[in-house]
Amino acid sequence: MEKAMSDFVxxxxxxxxxGRNKISELQTLIPxxxxxxxxxxxxxxxxxxxxxxxxxxxxxxxxxxFGGIEANPTFKTCMEAVKYFKEGRYDYLLAVGGxxxxxxxxxxxxxxxxxxxxxxxxxxGVGKGLPIESAVPFGTVLTLPATGSEMxxxxxxxxxxxxxxxxxxxxxxxxxxxxxxxxxxxTLPKRxxxxxxxxxxxxxxxxxxxxxxxxxxxxxxxxxxxxxxxDIGPSVVDEDHHDYALxxxxxxxxxxxxxxxxxRGVPGDWSTHALGHEITVMNHTDHARSLSALLPAVMVVRxxxxxxxxxxxxxxxxxxxxxSEEVKIDTAILKTVAFLKSIGMPTNxxxxxxxxxxxxxxxxxxETHGNAAISERGDQTLEVSREIYRASLVLDF
Numbered sequence: 178m179e180k181a182m183s184d185f186v187x188x189x190x191x192x193x194x195x196g197r198n199k200i201s202e203l204q205t206l207i208p209x210x211x212x213x214x215x216x217x218x219x220x221x222x223x224x225x226x227x228x229x230x231x232x233x234x235x236x237x238x239x240x241x242x243f244g245g246i247e248a249n250p251t252f253k254t255c256m257e258a259v260k261y262f263k264e265g266r267y268d269y270l271l272a273v274g275g276x277x278x279x280x281x282x283x284x285x286x287x288x289x290x291x292x293x294x295x296x297x298x299x300x301x302g303v304g305k306g307l308p309i310e311s312a313v314p315f316g317t318v319l320t321l322p323a324t325g326s327e328m329x330x331x332x333x334x335x336x337x338x339x340x341x342x343x344x345x346x347x348x349x350x351x352x353x354x355x356x357x358x359x360x361x362x363x364t365l366p367k368r369x370x371x372x373x374x375x376x377x378x379x380x381x382x383x384x385x386x387x388x389x390x391x392x393x394x395x396x397x398x399x400x401x402x403x404x405x406x407x408d409i410g411p412s413v414v415d416e417d418h419h420d421y422a423l424x425x426x427x428x429x430x431x432x433x434x435x436x437x438x439x440x441r442g443v444p445g446d447w448s449t450h451a452l453g454h455e456i457t458v459m460n461h462t463d464h465a466r467s468l469s470a471l472l473p474a475v476m477v478v479r480x481x482x483x484x485x486x487x488x489x490x491x492x493x494x495x496x497x498x499x500x501s502e503e504v505k506i507d508t509a510i511l512k513t514v515a516f517l518k519s520i521g522m523p524t525n526x527x528x529x530x531x532x533x534x535x536x537x538x539x540x541x542x543x544e545t546h547g548n549a550a551i552s553e554r555g556d557q558t559l560e561v562s563r564e565i566y567r568a569s570l571v572l573d574f
Contacts, residue, residue, distance in 0.1 A: 180389060180390045180391045181390060181391050182390055182391065182392045182395075182442030182443060183390070183442050183443075184442070185441040185442040186441075187437065187438070187441045188348065189328065189329075189351070189436060189437065189438075190351050190353075191327070191328045191329075191351050191352050191353070191354065191355055191436075192206075192353065192354040192355070193328065193354070193355055193357060193432070194206075194354060194355070194356045194357065195357045195359075195425075195428075195429065196357075196358065196359075197358065197359075197360065198358070199356045199357070199358050200227075200230045200231055200234050200318060200356055200358065201230075201234050202234070202356070203231065203234040203235055203271075203316075203318075203356070204234055204235060204236075204237060204238070206316060206353070206354050207235065207238060207269055207271070207316065208269075209237070209238075211238060211268055211269040212238070212239045212240075212241075212265070212266065212267045212268050212269065213235060213238050213239070213240045213241070213267065213269045213270070213271050214240070214241045214242070214243055214258075214261070214262050214265065214267040214269070214270055214271070215228070215231060215232075215240060215241065215242050215243070215271045215273055216243050216244075216246060216258060216270060216271065216272050216273070216274075216278060216281065216282045216285065217242070217243075217244050217246065217272075217273045217274050217278055218244065218245070218246045218247070218248070218274045218275070218277060218278045219244070219245075220244075221320070221364065222273050222274060222320065225364040227273060227318070227320060227361060228242075228273060231271070231273055231318060235271075241261075241265055241267060243257075243258045243261050243262075246258075246274065246277060246278045246281040246282075247277065247281075247335070248277050248463070248464075249277060249333075249335040249342065249457060249461075249464065250277050250278070250280055250281030250284070250334055250335060251334070251335045251336070251337055252284075252296065252334055252335065252336050252337070253337065254281070255281050255284050255285050255288065255334065256288065256295065258281070258285045259285055259288045259289050259295070262285065262289055262313070263289065268313070269313065269314055269315065270282050270285060270286055270313055270314070270315035270316075271315060271316050271317070271318065272315060272316070272317040272318070272352075273317075273318045273320065274318075274319075274320050274321065275319070275320055275321030275322075275323060275324070275369075275373075276321065276323050276324025276325070276326040276327075276376075277324075279317050279319070279324070279326040279327055279332075279352070280324070280326050280331075280332040280333055280334065281332075281334070282315055282317070283312075283315075283326070283330075283331075283332040283350040284298070284332050284334050284345070284350075285313075286312040286313040286314070286315050286349075286350055287309045287312040287345075287347065287349065287350055289312070289313050290310070290311045290312055290313060291309065291310075292310070293307065298345050299334070299336075299343045299344075299345055300343070300345075300547070301341070301343055301546050301547035301548075302339070302341070302545055302546055302547055303336055303339055303341060303343050308347070309345075309347040309349050309350070310349070311349055312347070312349040312350050314353050315352055315353065316352050316353050316354040316355065316356070317352045317354070317355040317356065318355075318356045318358075318361075319355055319356065319357050319358075319361070319428070319432075320361045320362075320365075321362070321365060321369055321373055322357075322362065322373050322377070322427055322428040322430075322431035322432065323372060323373035323376040323377060323431055323465065324376055324380075324431075324435065325377070325380060325431060325432055325433075325434050325435025325436055326435075327352060327355035327357070327432060328352070328355060328432050328433075328435075328436040329346075329351070329435055329436055329437055330346045330347055330348055330349075330350055330351050330437075331344060331345070331346040331435075332344065332345055332346070332350065333454075335458065340458050340459070340542065341454075341458060341542070341545075341546050342454040342457060342458055343546070355432075357428050357429070357432065359421055359424040359425040359427075359428045360419075360421065360424070362424045362427065362428060363419045363424070365416065366416055367414055367415070367416045367521065368463075368521075370413055370414045370416060371414045371465070371520045371521050371522055372463055372464070372465035372466065373413075373427070373431060373465070374406055374410045374413055374414060374427065374431075374520055375465040375466075375468060375469050375517065375520065375522050376431070376464065376465040376468065377402075377406060377430060377431040377434040377435075378403065378406045378407075378410075378434075379449060379450075379465070379468040379469070379472060380434040380435045381399050381402050381403050381406075381434050381439065382403070382446075382449070382472065383445060383446045383447050383448075383449060383450060384399060384439040384440045384443070384445050384446075385399035385400070385403070385439065385486065385490070386446065386476075386483055386486050386487065386490060387443070387444040387445065387446050387483065387486055387553035388444060388482075388483070388485060388486060388553060388554075389485050389486060389489070390442075390443050390444065392442055392443040395438075395439050395440075395441070395442065395443050396489070396493075398433075398438065398439055399439050400490075400493045400494050402430050402433060402434055402439075403490075403494045404494055405426060405430050406430060407494070407516055409423055409426055409427060409430075410516065410519070410520050411519050411520055413427045413520075414520045414521065444553040444554075445553060446551075446552050446553045447551070447552075448475065448479075448551045448552045448557050448562070448565075449468055449471050449472055449475050450468065451543065451548045451551050451562075452467075452471050452475075452539070452543070452562055452565060452566065453467035453468045453470075453471055454467070454546075455539045455542045455543060455546075456470070456471075456526070456529065456531060456539065458542070459531075459535065459538065459539065459542075460529070460530050460531070462529045462530065465522070466522060466523055466529055467529060469517045469522035469523055469524060470523045470524060470525055470526050470528060470529045470531075470569060471526070471565065471569050472513065472517070472524075473510060473513065473514050473517075473524050473525070473569070473572060473574065474525070474526075474565045474566075474568040474569035474572055475565055476510045476513065477510060477568055477572065478561065478564050478565045478568050479552070479557070479561075479565075480506060482552075482554065482556070484502070484506070487505075487506040487509065487510075488502045488505055488506060490509055491505035491506055491508060491509035492505065494509070495508070495509050495512050497509055497512075511574060514574040515574075524572075524574060525569050525570065525571075525572050525573065526566065526569040526570045527570055531566075531569075531570065532570075533567075533570060536563060536566045536567060536570075539566055540559050540562060540563050540566070543559060543562055544559055548562075
């Protein structure tokens, strides 16, 4: 029987406001009478005037602020925000920042109304993985395109004591709305822009580079997004290149990369993320830099398992039409490495401070966090993951 997509349900209620000066519409998006707690990260939203614009738009609402959400939002900081929200008797949340701030806000929204220990929202050795029944409503103002969190129902939170990054998802933590102003990306430094392009690229790869199931729409969509990122990535990373059309395409591509449309009805991998999370927890490597350091090794070590899709990737994304299938695959891997290097990203673990002596710890942590059998087939064992870590240390393209 011919391979076919699996059955699926797709639901996405997020209202997107895309374009210039959309922050001014906040007053129409948040109901009158709501007491709003603004959640943000470091000082950039203050330095570049974004927070002032938000507060001006909400001048007819009562607003408060909670800053300090980390680049990898921690359970501890988020729980401090939960306490602040309850003590201040707020009833609406507004995330102003990138994916980390939005991820943190999703957990805060769920934890406020969770009946019991909010740690039990999570599973994989941290909590019980109990379902979320409700969450405080919230919206977002996106300042850093990367994670797609502004248009999905997922979040990743860091547990410092357990040395773990654990995800959760629930239909109750979709944002009610997300504001996407491409001009907000003009203030981002080169490293954050490169991270954002890479994060979006690997998000698409995780949903695409698996095995064929005749998901023509998903494949075509994924290949198109990858080609866009390859085309615009180097120009986006030039922080002086304030081209509105360019940044618009970057912002919308990053959102579409993980709004779950690509993953419905087709297999997904996410092993690069699983392995990368352990590196970030171990030595605080930027999330996207851990992904770029691992992706070439994943392609090399898992080549036989991903053969058909790697050929498709070579032909449809990179336009490689000559040579044997293996030549096409190897050439596509080399081109992927060249692309990542062109935007200043590391392509092996040596470049992000990982050494041979660290591999045992990384593999042990994978096991502790319930990732002993991962990938699209569930056949990436701890030994295969160890092989990927080792390959990523020595590969030098």
